Amino acid sequence: GAGVSQSPSNKVTEKGKDVELRCDPISGHTALYWYRQSLGQGLEFLIYFQGNSAPDKSGLPSDRFSAERTGGSVSTLTIQRTQQEDSAVYLCASSPALGMGRAYFGPGTRLTVT
Amino acid sequence: DAKTTQPPSMDCAEGRAANLPCNHSTISGNEYVYWYRQIHSQGPQYIIHGLKNNETNEMASLIITEDRKSSTLILPHATLRDTAVYYCIVSIRANDMRFGAGTRLTVKP
Numbered sequence: 001g002a003g004v005s006q007s008p009s010n011k012v013t014e015k016g017k018d019v020e021l022r023c024d025p026i027s028g029h030t031a032l033y034w035y036r037q038s039l040g041q042g043l044e045f046l047i048y049f050q051g052n053s054a055p056d057k058s059g060l061p062s063d064r065f066s067a068e069r070t071g072g073s074v075s076t077l078t079i080q081r082t083q084q085e086d087s088a089v090y091l092c093a094s095s096p097a098l099g100m101g102r103a104y105f106g107p108g109t110r111l112t113v114t
Numbered sequence: 115d116a117k118t119t120q121p122p123s124m125d126c127a128e129g130r131a132a133n134l135p136c137n138h139s140t141i142s143g144n145e146y147v148y149w150y151r152q153i154h155s156q157g158p159q160y161i162i163h164g165l166k167n168n169e170t171n172e173m174a175s176l177i178i179t180e181d182r183k184s185s186t187l188i189l190p191h192a193t194l195r196d197t198a199v200y201y202c203i204v205s206i207r208a209n210d211m212r213f214g215a216g217t218r219l220t221v222k223p
Contacts, residue, residue: 035213042201042215043158043201045212091157091158093157102160102163103211105157108157
């Protein structure tokens with residue numbers, strides 16, 4: 001089976017516009033995670049899903065950020081009214097369960113806000 | 115708040131073993147030690163994890179001290195393609211993994 005896929009691979013948008021980033025986890029993986037990595041920085045945890053629910057949204061940087069997951073599969077990270085500081089690589093990962101186990105990362109979406 | 119301490123950078127000669135240390139002195143009894151690496155412009159890649167015992171797989175070996183306060187990732191025969199940032203993470207579960215700055219390993223010919 002395929003690994004975690006993300007789309008688009010690159011996104012350039014103007015400041016103030018909304019963007020949607022998509023993550024397709026590995027089939028059957030119930031847990032899904034979003035991270036952000038700014039240029040030259042480490043990974044910043046944003047949010048995770050167990051099934052379709054996100055128990056903890058405190059990692060989202062601001063209320064302009066939201067995420068949803070439908071059907072226990074695809075997840076969308078939405079950034080409203082983008083700002084230049086939102087420019088980063090957004091990484092998605094999935095794992096078979098929320099318990100112990102390794103996570104499989106996608107290639108990321110590079111977002112550039114001009 | 116990654117709960118681990120790693121040297122910011124290390125060099126290793128190609129073909130030699132790379133030994134990457136990690137301190138996790140506040141690790142709790144049910145937390146696992148995970149190692150990931152990130153090669154430039156790619157998503158992180160899982161390497162290995164363990165709880166108490168030493169672990170080995172096709173990529174690396176993980177040595178955890180008896181008191182579990184530190185560990186070492188060993189790449190037995192480093193190649194140029196092993197040049198990457200290596201992250202040591204302690205966590206109970208995959209959803210709670212917080213990545214620190216990691217160690218930038220440079221394998222030199």
